[in-house]
Amino acid sequence: MPPTDRIRDHAGQGATTVAAHRTRRRLRADRARQLADLLRRQLLDDAFPDGTLPHEDTLAADYDTTRNTVRQALDLLRAEGLVARQPGIGTVVVARKYAHGLDRLMGLAETLHEHGRVTNEVRTTVPVPAPAPVAERLRVPPGADVLYIERLRRLNGVPLSLDLTYLPLDIGTALLGADLENTDVFRLLESVTGRPLGHAEITLEAVTADAHSAAVLEAPRGTAVLMLERLTHLADGRPVDLEFVRFRGDRIAMSGLLHRSL
Amino acid sequence: MPPTDRIRDHAGQGATTVAAHRTRRRLRADRARQLADLLRRQLLDDAFPDGTLPHEDTLAADYDTTRNTVRQALDLLRAEGLVARQPGIGTVVVARKYAHGLDRLMGLAETLHEHGRVTNEVRTTVPVPAPAPVAERLRVPPGADVLYIERLRRLNGVPLSLDLTYLPLDIGTALLGADLENTDVFRLLESVTGRPLGHAEITLEAVTADAHSAAVLEAPRGTAVLMLERLTHLADGRPVDLEFVRFRGDRIAMSGLLHRSL
Numbered sequence: 343m344p345p346t347d348r349i350r351d352h353a354g355q356g357a358t359t360v361a362a363h364r365t366r367r368r369l370r371a372d373r374a375r376q377l378a379d380l381l382r383r384q385l386l387d388d389a390f391p392d393g394t395l396p397h398e399d400t401l402a403a404d405y406d407t408t409r410n411t412v413r414q415a416l417d418l419l420r421a422e423g424l425v426a427r428q429p430g431i432g433t434v435v436v437a438r439k440y441a442h443g444l445d446r447l448m449g450l451a452e453t454l455h456e457h458g459r460v461t462n463e464v465r466t467t468v469p470v471p472a473p474a475p476v477a478e479r480l481r482v483p484p485g486a487d488v489l490y491i492e493r494l495r496r497l498n499g500v501p502l503s504l505d506l507t508y509l510p511l512d513i514g515t516a517l518l519g520a521d522l523e524n525t526d527v528f529r530l531l532e533s534v535t536g537r538p539l540g541h542a543e544i545t546l547e548a549v550t551a552d553a554h555s556a557a558v559l560e561a562p563r564g565t566a567v568l569m570l571e572r573l574t575h576l577a578d579g580r581p582v583d584l585e586f587v588r589f590r591g592d593r594i595a596m597s598g599l600l601h602r603s604l
Numbered sequence: 605m606p607p608t609d610r611i612r613d614h615a616g617q618g619a620t621t622v623a624a625h626r627t628r629r630r631l632r633a634d635r636a637r638q639l640a641d642l643l644r645r646q647l648l649d650d651a652f653p654d655g656t657l658p659h660e661d662t663l664a665a666d667y668d669t670t671r672n673t674v675r676q677a678l679d680l681l682r683a684e685g686l687v688a689r690q691p692g693i694g695t696v697v698v699a700r701k702y703a704h705g706l707d708r709l710m711g712l713a714e715t716l717h718e719h720g721r722v723t724n725e726v727r728t729t730v731p732v733p734a735p736a737p738v739a740e741r742l743r744v745p746p747g748a749d750v751l752y753i754e755r756l757r758r759l760n761g762v763p764l765s766l767d768l769t770y771l772p773l774d775i776g777t778a779l780l781g782a783d784l785e786n787t788d789v790f791r792l793l794e795s796v797t798g799r800p801l802g803h804a805e806i807t808l809e810a811v812t813a814d815a816h817s818a819a820v821l822e823a824p825r826g827t828a829v830l831m832l833e834r835l836t837h838l839a840d841g842r843p844v845d846l847e848f849v850r851f852r853g854d855r856i857a858m859s860g861l862l863h864r865s866l
Contacts, residue, residue: 371816372728372754376768379848380737383833386807405735418814441807444706447862466634473667475642492634506638539864545648545703548810548830548853552680554633566828566853568810571645577864586641591810591828600709602801602839 374414377405381415385424386439386595395425395433423562423592437592440497444598447542447574449526450495450503458498464522466492469511476508479573480581489514493522494558501559502593506586513582528574531582540577546570546596551588559590566591636676639667643677647686648701648857657687657695685824685854699854702759706860709804709836711788712757712765720760726784728754731773738770741835742843751776755784756820763821764855768848775844790836793844802839808832808858813850821852828853 381401384390396404401412416433419425426436442453451460469487477484491507491514507527509517516534517527532538547569556565567588574583643663646652658666663674678695681687688698704715713722731749739746753769753776769789771779778796779789794800809831818827829850836845 371814375814375817376752376848379768379831379833380735382809382831383737383807386809406733421814422811439809444806444808444860444862447864471668473642475645490638506641541861541863544706544860544862545645546706546808546830546858547644547701548828548851549684550812550826550828550853552633552637552683555637564812564826566810566812568808569641569644571641572862586638589810591812596808598706598806599803600706600806600834601803602709 370408370411370414373407373411374418377401377407377411377415378418380405381419382422382424385419385435386441388438390435393435394431395435397432423565439593439595440502441595441597442589444596447528447539449528450497451526452528454497460502460526461496461499462523463494463496464491465494466490467518467522469514472508476584479584480508480510482510487511489517491517491522491527497593500593501561501590503587503589504555504558505588508584510582527583527585531574531576535576535582538577540575540579542572542574544570544572548591549588555588559588561590561592568594568596570596632670632673632676635669635673636680639663639669639673639677640680642667643681644684644686647681647697648703650700652697655697656693657697659694685827701855701857702764703857703859704851706858709790709801711790712759713788714790716759722764722788723758723761724785725756725758726753727756728752729780729784731776734770738846741846742770742772744772749773751779753779753784753789759855762855763823763852765849765851766817766820767850770846772844789845789847793836793838797838797844800839802837802841804834804836806832806834810853811850817850821850823852823854830856830858832858 398409398412402409416425420427424435424437425433428434440454440457454460468490470490471485472480472482472488474484476488477486480488482488489509489511493505494501495503495505513531513534517530520530528539549567549569551559551561551565551567553563555567556563568591570587570589572585572587573581575581660671660674664671678687682689686699687695690696702716702719716722730752732752733747734742734744734750736746738750739748742750744750751771751773755767756763757765757767775793775796779792782792790801811829811831813821813823813827813829815825817829818825830853832849832851834847834849835843837843
């Protein structure tokens with residue numbers, strides 16, 4: 343099938359005014375976004391195992407669109423840090439994105455164990471008086487000390503997330519001697535308390551990283567981070583772990599199942 | 605309690621070298637991020653009902669930190685488009701962020717009905733030959749026509765999301781006469797097929813908006829979007845709706861519960 347650009351929709355018909363030209367450009371941007379979304383999905387599914395995307399002409403034919411639209415779609419993915427253009431080779435995958443499950447409460451090392459080793463650079467462990475919103479959520483008296491831990495988490499040496507964690511002091515103190523560099527806090531919580539974790543309330547947001555967070559994550563300035571706030575409870579209902587996690591948007595996605603009826 | 609800056613942790617002790625100065629600055633950035641995360645949470649909980657944040661001195665006392673750290677934290681939230689500084693008044697809330705549930709499959713109008721009216725600007729409805737990844741997921745033959753719909757969705761007139769939707773043609777055609785401007789596709793799917801929806805596979809990502817998407821969403825260039833890919837099935841298992849949704853990161857968060865055991 344020729345690249346008839348059938349993804350095109352409410353397009354102008356060869357009008358030559360500036361307005362029509364602007365409309366056509368807007369439409370190409372719409373088509374590029376459409377294609378970029380389909381290719382982003384393929385990247386997440388690791389659908390290009392040799393690390394190279396098909397040639398632009400092939401993509402144009404496969405997606406029944408123009409080469410210009412393909413170029414613009416690849417530009418979008420390049421701006422997201424997922425692919426790069428390599429002279430003589432074409433468009434190559436530069437960032438592998440991993441899916442973190444939304445169906446079960448799991449730590450990062452647990453989730454990614456098939457993909458490699460998670461290590462944690464512990465930037466801070468310090469008792470701090472609990473600010474009111476922390477005290478309330480962890481159900482400790484306002485101003486009572488809690489343990490604050492800050493970790494930069496890596497998979498096979500590559501930064502994935504910056505985690506800010508608040509723990510009640512009794513549990514936190516017991517964690518201090520543990521191997522925080524190589525172990526999920528979830529696992530340590532279960533071993534220190536002798537109880538399984540129960541549930542967590544989570545909130546996910548997309549936030550543009552400030553300059554300092556981007557630098558710590560070794561990401562470009564202005565990078566998008568997937569912010570996870572998670573309040574984790576033991577199986578007996580006690581809240582024991584309040585976390586604010588900044589995942590690099592180019593490296594982590596969250597996947598799960600939703601049901602219509604509860 | 606005086607602002608003793610106890611959130612401070614591995615701080616230098618008055619050293620005067622450039623390195624120590626740099627360390628101190630890095631630490632203030634760390635503390636500002638910590639505080640910004642707590643305030644962002646308060647904003648999401650609508651904890652400032654009069655739309656004004658406490659004075660910087662009050663925040664410094666409440667969070668046991670310095671006024672400089674408070675200022676830097678507020679700068680972060682300003683950069684995220686959540687607050688603004690208003691002369692003579694202080695720091696005011698400028699964007700209300702709404703929580704979209706992760707616990708049950710719901711349309712946007714259903715989710716946000718207490719907050720106001722969702723309207724949809726239908727930018728495109730057009731049959732397109734299904735690209736391979738769409739055909740595969742909707743289980744139609746590759747190249748068979750599917751209905752493509754593009755909508756800009758608003759709450760009380762304010763842009764929330766840009767939605768790209770693919771539907772099998774039989775179902776899509778039945779939707780064409782429906783009131784897409786005022787009705788969730790989910791509701792229309794259930795009424796057109798006479799069947800309830802079942803489940804959806806979702807993936808959430810944080811992506812920096814390209815210039816064109818940001819313009820459509822009336823958001824600042826470089827804004828972070830919460831990307832949702834959602835493949836929705838009828839209760840009988842048939843996949844009927846593949847969507848790529850860009851939520852404005854400053855206006856939508858996703859919230860839910862995760863459990864440790866399945």
